[in-house]
Amino acid sequence: MKSEKFNNGWGVDIDFPLQGREAKPRDIGLTMILDKGLGLNQTKDLLEIAANYIDFHKLSFGTSALYRPKVLEEKIELIKSYGIDIYPGGTYLEVAVTQGKLDEYLNRAKELGFTAIEVSDGTIELTSSLRSAIIKKAVDLEFKVLSEIGKKDKKKQFKMSKMIKQLKQDIDDGAYKVIVEARESGKGISIYNSEGELDEFKMEQLLLGAYDGNDIMWETPLKKQQVKFINALGSNVNLGNIAPSDILALESLRVGVRGDTFKTSLSEEDSIFKTAFLQKDNDIDEF
Amino acid sequence: MKSEKFNNGWGVDIDFPLQGREAKPRDIGLTMILDKGLGLNQTKDLLEIAANYIDFHKLSFGTSALYRPKVLEEKIELIKSYGIDIYPGGTYLEVAVTQGKLDEYLNRAKELGFTAIEVSDGTIELTSSLRSAIIKKAVDLEFKVLSEIGKKDKKKQFKMSKMIKQLKQDIDDGAYKVIVEARESGKGISIYNSEGELDEFKMEQLLLGAYDGNDIMWETPLKKQQVKFINALGSNVNLGNIAPSDILALESLRVGVRGDTFKTSLSEEDSIFKTAFLQKDNDIDEF
Amino acid sequence: MKSEKFNNGWGVDIDFPLQGREAKPRDIGLTMILDKGLGLNQTKDLLEIAANYIDFHKLSFGTSALYRPKVLEEKIELIKSYGIDIYPGGTYLEVAVTQGKLDEYLNRAKELGFTAIEVSDGTIELTSSLRSAIIKKAVDLEFKVLSEIGKKDKKKQFKMSKMIKQLKQDIDDGAYKVIVEARESGKGISIYNSEGELDEFKMEQLLLGAYDGNDIMWETPLKKQQVKFINALGSNVNLGNIAPSDILALESLRVGVRGDTFKTSLSEEDSIFKTAFLQKDNDIDEF
Numbered sequence: 061m062k063s064e065k066f067n068n069g070w071g072v073d074i075d076f077p078l079q080g081r082e083a084k085p086r087d088i089g090l091t092m093i094l095d096k097g098l099g100l101n102q103t104k105d106l107l108e109i110a111a112n113y114i115d116f117h118k119l120s121f122g123t124s125a126l127y128r129p130k131v132l133e134e135k136i137e138l139i140k141s142y143g144i145d146i147y148p149g150g151t152y153l154e155v156a157v158t159q160g161k162l163d164e165y166l167n168r169a170k171e172l173g174f175t176a177i178e179v180s181d182g183t184i185e186l187t188s189s190l191r192s193a194i195i196k197k198a199v200d201l202e203f204k205v206l207s208e209i210g211k212k213d214k215k216k217q218f219k220m221s222k223m224i225k226q227l228k229q230d231i232d233d234g235a236y237k238v239i240v241e242a243r244e245s246g247k248g249i250s251i252y253n254s255e256g257e258l259d260e261f262k263m264e265q266l267l268l269g270a271y272d273g274n275d276i277m278w279e280t281p282l283k284k285q286q287v288k289f290i291n292a293l294g295s296n297v298n299l300g301n302i303a304p305s306d307i308l309a310l311e312s313l314r315v316g317v318r319g320d321t322f323k324t325s326l327s328e329e330d331s332i333f334k335t336a337f338l339q340k341d342n343d344i345d346e347f
Numbered sequence: 348m349k350s351e352k353f354n355n356g357w358g359v360d361i362d363f364p365l366q367g368r369e370a371k372p373r374d375i376g377l378t379m380i381l382d383k384g385l386g387l388n389q390t391k392d393l394l395e396i397a398a399n400y401i402d403f404h405k406l407s408f409g410t411s412a413l414y415r416p417k418v419l420e421e422k423i424e425l426i427k428s429y430g431i432d433i434y435p436g437g438t439y440l441e442v443a444v445t446q447g448k449l450d451e452y453l454n455r456a457k458e459l460g461f462t463a464i465e466v467s468d469g470t471i472e473l474t475s476s477l478r479s480a481i482i483k484k485a486v487d488l489e490f491k492v493l494s495e496i497g498k499k500d501k502k503k504q505f506k507m508s509k510m511i512k513q514l515k516q517d518i519d520d521g522a523y524k525v526i527v528e529a530r531e532s533g534k535g536i537s538i539y540n541s542e543g544e545l546d547e548f549k550m551e552q553l554l555l556g557a558y559d560g561n562d563i564m565w566e567t568p569l570k571k572q573q574v575k576f577i578n579a580l581g582s583n584v585n586l587g588n589i590a591p592s593d594i595l596a597l598e599s600l601r602v603g604v605r606g607d608t609f610k611t612s613l614s615e616e617d618s619i620f621k622t623a624f625l626q627k628d629n630d631i632d633e634f
Numbered sequence: 635m636k637s638e639k640f641n642n643g644w645g646v647d648i649d650f651p652l653q654g655r656e657a658k659p660r661d662i663g664l665t666m667i668l669d670k671g672l673g674l675n676q677t678k679d680l681l682e683i684a685a686n687y688i689d690f691h692k693l694s695f696g697t698s699a700l701y702r703p704k705v706l707e708e709k710i711e712l713i714k715s716y717g718i719d720i721y722p723g724g725t726y727l728e729v730a731v732t733q734g735k736l737d738e739y740l741n742r743a744k745e746l747g748f749t750a751i752e753v754s755d756g757t758i759e760l761t762s763s764l765r766s767a768i769i770k771k772a773v774d775l776e777f778k779v780l781s782e783i784g785k786k787d788k789k790k791q792f793k794m795s796k797m798i799k800q801l802k803q804d805i806d807d808g809a810y811k812v813i814v815e816a817r818e819s820g821k822g823i824s825i826y827n828s829e830g831e832l833d834e835f836k837m838e839q840l841l842l843g844a845y846d847g848n849d850i851m852w853e854t855p856l857k858k859q860q861v862k863f864i865n866a867l868g869s870n871v872n873l874g875n876i877a878p879s880d881i882l883a884l885e886s887l888r889v890g891v892r893g894d895t896f897k898t899s900l901s902e903e904d905s906i907f908k909t910a911f912l913q914k915d916n917d918i919d920e921f
Contacts, residue, residue, distance in 0.1 A: 125357040161359070412642050
């Protein structure tokens with residue numbers, strides 16, 4: 061195995077089994093967390109341990125509207141200070157759009173210090189020209205735009221052809237990445253069945269349809285989904301809707317120090333370690 | 348949509364889609380959290396972010412017996428300072444009753460600073476006169492009494508007629524609210540089937556049987572249960588057994604800034620936003 | 635019921651329904667937590683509330699490799715200061731072994747302050763002589779050794795006869811306890827079926843096969859598994875892979891102040907409390 065020294069805090073020369081993990085700042089291998097309301101100290105705690113493994117921090121749905129302004133501003137400042145982009149959940153933008161208050165929404169987001177904006181139509185209906193206009197407006201205001209494709213209602217799921225068309229249009233309009241919706245539950249939405257199992261055919265269709273597979277960020281709230289994507293697309297796949305308490309566990313999967321992805325790095329020849337190790341110190345009679 | 352300015356910390360004139368949310372202090376729209384052992388700093392963190400959205404704080408089952416007294420007293424003081432009622436889980440009262448030590452239990456709870464008491468027979472058997480006597484005794488000691496109806500054992504579930512009778516009796520005896528048991532899991536108990544799906548007929552029976560539907564607090568640990576109740580009974584339904592990490596997510600549901608309840612606020616006429624918005628700035632040729 | 639005063643912080647003479655709970659330091663009734671990346675303040679918070687109920691603290695899988703050294707050292711020091719053993723997850727040892735770097739691994743673990751080591755072959759293959767050699771080497775370095783039996787891959791599960799043989803061999807080689815693998819999910823592994831239900835026959839086989847049932851620590855991440863083991867084997871069964879947020883809930887089960895185990899302590903004669911209580915103060919006409 062080739063050496064990979066990415067941030068091994070353990071401090072000895074043990075390589076990570078999966079190699080080539082990108083370090084921050086990076087445009088691939090992004091991790092986005094879903095924050096449903098961490099307090100300021102919890103946030104500090106998380107960042108102290110895991111800031112190197114987080115690229116985007118989402119204050120989910122409309123939760124940002126429920127903070128006291130002072131606390132919200134302090135939290136945004138704190139997260140940015142660790143080199144992490146922060147943005148409000150897409151649903152709150154949808155509320156603003158419905159009320160004809162997009163400008164107020166974007167201006168206030170700028171004022172509060174948010175660095176990114178999610179543009180989605182998970183609940184409302186948006187024509188594609190309106191969607192384009194919103195994305196362009198946010199880009200003009202120098203937000204990183206994460207657009208999202210997919211409906212939150214199980215009964216209103218898009219066809220793949222529509223998702224692919226929208227994905228490419230969003231990139232044309234200036235979106236930084238396009239998120240594939242899975243909600244917090246990861247079940248019964250877009251590319252997942254009601255058990256949260258990935259429909260690999262749909263995943264492949266999206267990858268083939270995109271200009272670049274790295275344009276996509278996959279919402280993978282469930283561990284089995286994270287494992288699936290890392291084993292299929294490698295350490296540097298973009299993954300979102302990660303629970304804050306799962307950040308180190310996900311990074312363990314990305315670098316191969318958790319069983320589910322470690323095993324994929326073990327080839328037949330690794331079995332040589334059975335004989336190479338410890339022989340000088342021990343009588344070993346059974347192999 | 349009519350305006351609703353309840354605590355929008357975002358600080359701009361974006362209305363909450365669901366209106367009429369009561370502000371604290373309130374007697375409807377109560378939220379009760381189930382705390383399995385938050386540390387002091389976690390508690391502070393939670394309250395700083397979410398105290399406006401919490402009415403009752405339960406130290407679940409008998410966990411209060413496992414704190415060191417100094418830590419317990421400090422925690423109780425902290426929670427009360429944010430205008431939140433705090434009480435020990437019902438199971439510990441059941442233990443005390445079984446040992447003939449109700450007086451010691453209530454006096455010590457008073458001494459520790461608890462402001463409310465749960466009276467339940469989730470595990471033990473209580474005659475209805477004994478239950479009445481306990482509720483009255485707690486009321487006399489100036490506790491807010493939350494009584495609970497329902498058995499923890501799946502095989503010992505009550506008939507609805509018995510639940511309704513008990514509910515009314517408890518209110519007659521001075522209970523502030525009557526909680527419908529669902530445990531931490533929300534499955535296979537009282538009004539929920541083994542998948543946690545609500546039996547709407549049973550819900551309606553309880554509502555019809557009660558003096559006032561607002562006398563009831565529904566334990567809804569699962570998100571799908573919270574959505575169901577808010578969509579059925581509105582923003583100001585009383586909900587309990589909420590995980591501390593879900594408080595902002597629940598409040599988002601209550602005011603309609605999460606997809607599941609936002610959609611119920613979108614009527615046909617909302618589709619006017621498709622044409623009303625952005626037209627001066629953009630060429631939009633597709634609607 | 636006989637009296638049991640173990641750490642009742644509530645501060646009155648209410649007995650715990652399940653008796654005989656061992657206090658720390660102890661060799662039975664151990665609780666091991668699975669820590670996927672708690673921050674320093676969260677860790678402090680947890681320990682302040684629950685240190686009396688934790689014996690082993692595991693930094694799961696390879697997460698310890700993802701901390702910055704300074705933070706890792708501070709965390710280890712903090713946990714040890716509360717009289718708790720701390721160790722890195724077994725997978726990281728397996729990575730080191732695969733790379734022929736066991737000595738570096740153990741030396742660095744010593745240097746960092748870890749007090750225990752997990753020896754497992756959940757993902758890699760180890761001959762039994764190599765496994766023996768690793769355990770002995772760790773024992774020689776004065777680590778408490780927790781060995782683990784069982785495969786992480788559902789398709790590679792061991793036969794019970796092999797698990798029993800390994801269990802006894804590990805104890806012979808100096809292991810302090812032998813952990814039965816269940817992963818974080820608790821499903822489809824070793825003694826659990828795909829729903830996380832315990833195979834009681836396998837549990838009994840292991841108990842019968844062991845030199846002493848107390849040599850075994852059972853991974854029980856799910857509440858229903860904790861209930862099952864406490865009801866079957868008593869308050870002082872060794873349990874592992876407990877989520878940090880569940881520590882007080884588990885201890886409540888161990889001492890019987892949660893419904894699931896409280897009821898096992900209620901015998902027929904307890905129903906005397908129905909008549910013995912409150913009679914002097916109340917007219918009670920119904921029993």
